[in-house]
Amino acid sequence: MIQFLRSLLDRVYQFLFPQQYFAWQTMMYLGIFSLIMSWIARLSGATAVTEWLIATGSWTFFSIGVGWFLEHNQVRPFGIALAPWVSGALVCTYVFSLIPGSHLSVALITWPLISVAIVAVPQFLSWDFSLKQPAPPIRQQLVLLLLVALLISSWFQFYFRLQRWLGDYPTLLSEDFSRSGFVTRLSDYSDDQARGIALLTFAENQIKEQLNDMPWSWTERWLLNRPDQIARIQNNALALLSESQEQRMWQLTAPPPRGSDSGGYVLRVLAIWLGPAANPEGFYLEKSCQIRPRTQPSTQTSPDSPPAPPTVMTTVNCELGIPKKPGRPEA
Amino acid sequence: MLIFLNLTDRWHWGTLVDTDGWDGALCPALSISGSIQTELRVGVSEVAIAMPFDLFIEEASVIPLRALLFQSLLLLVAIMLEAMVLRQRMRWGFQPSIKYAATLNLMAVVIGWIVFLGIEPLFPPDLRTQVISYILFGHFYRNPWSGSLGTLIIGSGLVVFFVTFWIKAKGLEVLTWMMGNPLVSATKVPPSQRIRYGPKRSSAAATPPHTLAVLHANAWSFSAILVLLLLRHGLEVGL
Known part of the structure; x- marks a missing residue:
């Protein structure tokens, strides 16, 4: 020892x-x-x-x-x-x-x-x-x-x-790199990293701001003039993408709304990714909003005057999820 | 930003984004009701401790590992083939041929990298995203450049072949000069031979043997690399 x-x-x-x-x-x-x-x-x-x-x-x-x-x-x-x-x-x-x-x-x-x-x-x-x-x-x-x-x-x-x-x-980070011949990813990826989500959330807020509690006739005119409105929203949203070079890579569109059972419309707002993607056809993100008329009970100002016709107002409800779909949306 | 990254593990975006939109999406703690907010605060302090490692993994998560491995493999194959050709044609020993082949191929690869890294920032944005698409996803995508990419690739492949050949031939001359036994003066045709075979043959013999050897070696290694690339492409499509 x-x-x-x-x-x-x-x-x-x-x-x-x-x-x-x-x-x-x-x-x-x-x-x-x-x-x-x-x-x-x-x-x-x-x-x-x-x-x-x-x-x-x-x-x-x-x-x-x-x-x-x-x-x-x-x-x-x-x-x-x-x-x-x-x-x-x-x-x-x-x-x-x-x-x-x-x-x-x-x-x-x-x-x-x-x-x-x-x-x-x-x-x-x-x-x-x-x-x-x-x-x-x-x-x-x-x-x-x-x-x-x-x-x-x-x-x-x-x-x-x-x-x-x-x-x-x-946005590339939200894609699958497993077919790449050059790079390997060590961590998981999720759809959350697509910047289009921020774009669609912004669009949702703008639509809600512009339509909620507005007269129904106003809303119908807005929907008729949809392409211009969406283009304006996209212009306002470009600032969100200013720190990246993705401004030219996203296109915001809204196909013609479908009528829903409750007498309203279902408006789909799509953010189409125009850049490189794992799927050669690309992908797009979708947000669907329900735009419904809501009858407001007329307020009686005085008991002797005749009741005013009830005003029809608009309610906008959007889905929480923003699904990511492969390919290009059908025209 | 990291808070946001960690939260996405637990909740889906949709639940975070619902209330106040863009501002709320980036700072979920601001837009979520009181009780959850306090819970979030607790979570934030836990996150702060684990931060540097998480941040590092998030930032370093995409590494060019496959490019590194595949380039090493291609280099080994090219060096082996070219060493065999050089050994046969130049009558060098085993070790010198391997060393010369390794040096020449590394030189070509390094010059290629320098050129690529140098001109990549000068590409127009559409071409740049096509390059990114090929590197990250293995294919090109539809944009104004996609029509002309085929010709561009075949053309640049031909240019790369001849430029590589020139680099290797010149590199071999410089290398042998540096080593103290220059090839260029050693391989001059003796005048007596010129007279014997007549003036017509002399122009054919003016191509020095090392240039021919490098040309052959380059052709061999390029063919092998092309076969390997096609094999890999075929395997990937098959899988």
């Missing part, structure tokens, strides 16, 4: 305190030391430049130390040298945390290139900072590495381009 503890202690000691000073541990200690010093500098109220200088030193030491450790212990999963990539990631994290604002995309895109630069610079510079030419096999290796890094960087860039498309056309 004691023997085991002693050997363990020995190993820990050797891990922490190497035989020579030219080792990765030295770099890590320098990094920790600079980190503590930068905190002391901050607490003692040194100028920002001093603090920045010391903190930069600590990040540099950490980057070199981690890279050295990985290279020294031959950490190579699948034969890939990890050291430059980890060092590159550390450098990127530091550099882009200095610049205010979110730079995740730029950081990820430049990360492979910085990693290659970390590999390449020692091949072109000798210890006394004079330029040297690497041997031909190393040159070929560097070219290959640079191309692989550029490819990975392009993939990251493609990922961010994809996000920009989905930001420009958020």
Whole structure:
């Protein structure tokens, strides 16, 4: 037991305190030391430049130390040298945390290139900072590495381009990507993300505002003049889509209303998606509203005057659900 | 925004949207009656804790994983085929042929990516949505561009073949020059041969062998890629 503890202690000691000073541990200690010093500098109220200088030193030491450790212990999963990539990631994290604002995309895109630069610079510079030419096999290796890094960087860039498309056309998120040859979706999707829902809800409110508690004759005239009214509503609704580029992608229509049993009409308002969709025929969203006449009991102003004819008012009730239907609506 | 995303898991939109329309749709807590509102408030504080992870998943949910895998597969096939052709025609060893083929193909792919990512923002919106449609759904959709897309694709395929060939031939010259044994000067026809076969043959022999080798290699890899793409398309239609 004691023997085991002693050997363990020995190993820990050797891990922490190497035989020579030219080792990765030295770099890590320098990094920790600079980190503590930068905190002391901050607490003692040194100028920002001093603090920045010391903190930069600590990040540099950490980057070199981690890279050295990985290279020294031959950490190579699948034969890939990890050291430059980890060092590159550390450098990127530091550099882009200095610049205010979110730079995740730029950081990820430049990360492979910085990693290659970390590999390449020692091949072109000798210890006394004079330029040297690497041997031909190393040159070929560097070219290959640079191309692989550029490819990975392009993939990251493609990922961010994809996000920009989905930001420009958020309705696409409500669609099924399983037939795509390029992308995979990790989370579930639902119809809720279609922006046409907001459009139809807006239209519903506008119709209610314009027709509810209005005389029935007014409503019938409105329904006769339906295309113009819907076009006006769509114009007003365009502001809802202003943060995306979907304004030209939605078309609001209302087919001729059907008569219902209660003497009123069923008005269907459709938002037709004109953009790309999983179904080659596209899709549309439908909101149906019931517009009914309602007889208002005439108010008797005075007992001796003859009763006024009852006024017929309008009530608008819309379905809550907004079903999504494939294809184009029948004309 | 996240509150809204989480709520949709529990209730359907229709129930949220019913009362006050657009404003209510975005901020359901405002338009829902008192008792539910307090319940929502509780829900909001729970949501706030889980927020960063949910947000990350929501934002990062669409990743180009298939493009990445398929491109790697196509690259491996192309590199293998081209290495075989280069080995046969240039009489190189096994390893140098693989390395040259890998470098040339990666160079072509990287230049292709740079060109695509560079010119994509310059596309007119209708063409851009067609590209998006193909990438997200695997087909084009009906819009003013759909008629001319077939010719556009076949034309750009031909252009891409010859541009790739040119890139690879030039790339091989630059690469061998960088490696210290340039191909171009080494493959000059000796004058004695010219005299022996007469002046007519010399013009045919002026095409350096490495250009021919790259042309053959490029033709092989493009055919293989085309076959793979058609196979995948057939599989997808069949499924």
